[in-house]
Amino acid sequence: MSKTSLAFTLxxxxxxxxxxxxxxxxxxxxxxxxxxxxxxxxxxxxxLQLLEKHLPKTGKYAGVNYTLVYQDYTSGPPITNQMLAGKxxxxxxxxxxxxxxxxxFQKTGKNESxxxxxxxxxxxxxxxxxxxxxxxxxxxxxQLAGKQLSTxxxxxxxxxxxxxxxxxxxxxxxxxxxxxxxxxxxxxxQNKIAAHADFxxxxxxxxxxGTGRKIFDGSEAGIPTFHGTVVRKDFAEEHPEIVQAYVxxxxxxxxxxxxxxxxxxxxxxxxxxxxxxxxxxxxxxxGISTFExxxxxxxxxxLKYDHSLLAKEREIPPLDFDKWIDTSFVKxxxxxxxxxxxxxVKSVVTSKPEDAALPAAEVWFEDGLKTYASIxxxxxxxxxxxxxxxxxxxxxxxxKATGLKLFGHVAFYVEAGGKLNAFMKKGDxxxxxxxxxxxxxxxxxxxV
Numbered sequence: 001m002s003k004t005s006l007a008f009t010l011x012x013x014x015x016x017x018x019x020x021x022x023x024x025x026x027x028x029x030x031x032x033x034x035x036x037x038x039x040x041x042x043x044x045x046x047x048l049q050l051l052e053k054h055l056p057k058t059g060k061y062a063g064v065n066y067t068l069v070y071q072d073y074t075s076g077p078p079i080t081n082q083m084l085a086g087k088x089x090x091x092x093x094x095x096x097x098x099x100x101x102x103x104x105f106q107k108t109g110k111n112e113s114x115x116x117x118x119x120x121x122x123x124x125x126x127x128x129x130x131x132x133x134x135x136x137x138x139x140x141x142x143q144l145a146g147k148q149l150s151t152x153x154x155x156x157x158x159x160x161x162x163x164x165x166x167x168x169x170x171x172x173x174x175x176x177x178x179x180x181x182x183x184x185x186x187x188x189x190q191n192k193i194a195a196h197a198d199f200x201x202x203x204x205x206x207x208x209x210g211t212g213r214k215i216f217d218g219s220e221a222g223i224p225t226f227h228g229t230v231v232r233k234d235f236a237e238e239h240p241e242i243v244q245a246y247v248x249x250x251x252x253x254x255x256x257x258x259x260x261x262x263x264x265x266x267x268x269x270x271x272x273x274x275x276x277x278x279x280x281x282x283x284x285x286x287g288i289s290t291f292e293x294x295x296x297x298x299x300x301x302x303l304k305y306d307h308s309l310l311a312k313e314r315e316i317p318p319l320d321f322d323k324w325i326d327t328s329f330v331k332x333x334x335x336x337x338x339x340x341x342x343x344x345v346k347s348v349v350t351s352k353p354e355d356a357a358l359p360a361a362e363v364w365f366e367d368g369l370k371t372y373a374s375i376x377x378x379x380x381x382x383x384x385x386x387x388x389x390x391x392x393x394x395x396x397x398x399x400k401a402t403g404l405k406l407f408g409h410v411a412f413y414v415e416a417g418g419k420l421n422a423f424m425k426k427g428d429x430x431x432x433x434x435x436x437x438x439x440x441x442x443x444x445x446x447x448v
Contacts, residue, residue, distance in 0.1 A: 037120030
């Protein structure tokens with residue numbers, strides 16, 4: 001838990017009369033600094049002190065001092081527990097935990113939460129994935145039959161896993177263990193588990209560290225993944241000006257990432273310990289995440305599907321989505337920023353194969369980032385830099401089948417017609433090689 005240097009301290013629950021004579025106010029924010037899609041609503045606000053910039057200082061807030069308390073967690077459920085206890089006003093979490101938050105609040109019959117904005121999303125569901133140890137002989141989900149798979153139970157990755165195991169007809173043939181991200185990541189590295197399913201950015205962390213390899217990407221499940229912010233209803237009714245300040249600050253944080261994703265990756269890495277190369281994979285143009293706050297119909301549809309799954313698997317209480325989702329604050333935030341909210345709702349960023357607006361490859365050298373018109377040029381540049389003793393932080397390419405951005409060193413390649421093509425999945429590469437009469441290759445073959 002951390003506190004800003006500003007002097008703000010009063011419990012978040014109090015009456016209007018008490019507030020009138022109070023000089024201090026504490027605002028608790030539960031967030032997940034190591035979960036990529038949540039960073040605009042938590043760690044960036046804290047480190048850049050953006051909320052302080054937007055907090056009201058006139059009218060009933062004239063002379064009020066604030067204490068901002070940021071509580072950092074690795075998953076959403078503890079945040080909901082703290083909100084239910086009245087210790088946190090805001091919570092930033094993923095789609096499944098958001099639903100649990102709203103349903104559990106409504107179940108109390110005393111207070112409710114409101115889902116007020118999205119912090120980051122991927123329309124296709126990339127960010128969730130199933131990973132196996134890098135040396136594993138498993139390349140498909142079907143090959144997990146008779147094996148153990150771990151996942152954070154109740155997370156979006158857990159929901160994705162249940163769906164794919166059912167779709168593949170092996171739901172009753174895979175033993176599912178509940179494991180938090182750090183434990184699952186360690187077990188993959190130590191080859192103690194056949195597979196681990198997790199949310200952003202842990203699959204890519206394992207890929208970057210060379211310990212894990214994706215066999216299933218969330219985009220294959222066909223369900224969007226996103227994170228967002230909920231606020232306690234009583235706090236929002238007492239302090240709508242503060243809720244608006246939070247939304248405005250989060251939108252500024254989202255813009256900060258978009259303006260300079262490379263710098264954002266470096267800074268967030270310093271604050272969280274997540275590798276900057278992984279964060280750039282999420283933050284960059286064409287990357288995994290889009291940081292924009294509007295409440296799109298796709299999100300509502302996905303939430304309702306997620307709730308039906310949770311009701312079946314975990315007996316979660318009902319949730320009145322019309323009451324729970326409150327777009328008033330984010331609409332006001334767009335208006336204040338001079339942005340068109342309705343246009344944002346209709347505009348959904350997603351990857352597409354061989355996007356002409358993106359370079360074929362990027363390489364992050366120790367002295368900066370460079371783009372290339374072909375994978376072959378990028379591979380040759382990496383080879384030359386390595387030979388010269390220069391450090392290469394990471395390389396990035398795009399999956400020919402889906403357009404998803406990948407680490408260059410984990411992709412499967414096919415050389416056909418004098419061109420190198422990258423693939424996320426081995427099966428896709430083999431199929432393309434067969435149809436195009438191409439030759440399979442690995443990163444070590446072309447860039448080392």
